[in-house]
Amino acid sequence: EVQLVQSGAEVKKPGESLRISCKGSGYSFTSYWISWVRQMPGKGLEWMGRIDPSDSYTNYSPSFQGHVTISADKSISTAYLQWSSLKASDTAMYYCATEIAAAGNDAFDIWGQGTMVTVSS
């Protein structure tokens, strides 16, 4: 079964660092880009950026460039989203997503279950 499995919910304080993960299975991890998507409480979806797991080349939305870092470890089929200094405004659900059957069509047909990040003092 093709799937993306994300790490569990996190509760952090402002200023702390964090890395969340997204592990792919059931497909060739290095063949498909992985994107990260933010959803703040009660709000819409926001595309943050993506990574090519084969060479770790990244693209970032201008809204998120410099605020987060996307990385990948192809040896363990895992992509990461990390913050060096969290803010309360980073509180959100974060999804990873990729395109497998829809490859080449700019569409995300496989999604992780989401990781809730709560930042509060």
Add this chain to the structure above:
Amino acid sequence: SSELTQDPAVSVALGQTVRITCQGDSLRSYYASWYQQKPGQAPVLVIYGKNNRPSGIPDRFSGSSSGNTASLTITGAQAEDEADYYCNSRDSSGNHLYVFGTGTKVTVL
């Protein structure tokens, strides 16, 4: 990056047809994909490309595009179609970035 604009909310009677639109300059060059999201769940792809449905998506969902507007049509809406719907496309920067629409809440009456 470009923006994709959707109506915030639409309603449809059970069994009737509803069309959800998505407007943006980048849609003149790129197809939109459409996602259904129910409360507490991850988004699900329902339409991509010119008018393609992933396996398992009912054929009452269809997509179309004209000029700067993409549309998702639900023909014969069912109670289980009540959800938030988001369009997505590349932005117009040429840097292969993506952008989601503002989202539409569909209520089935």
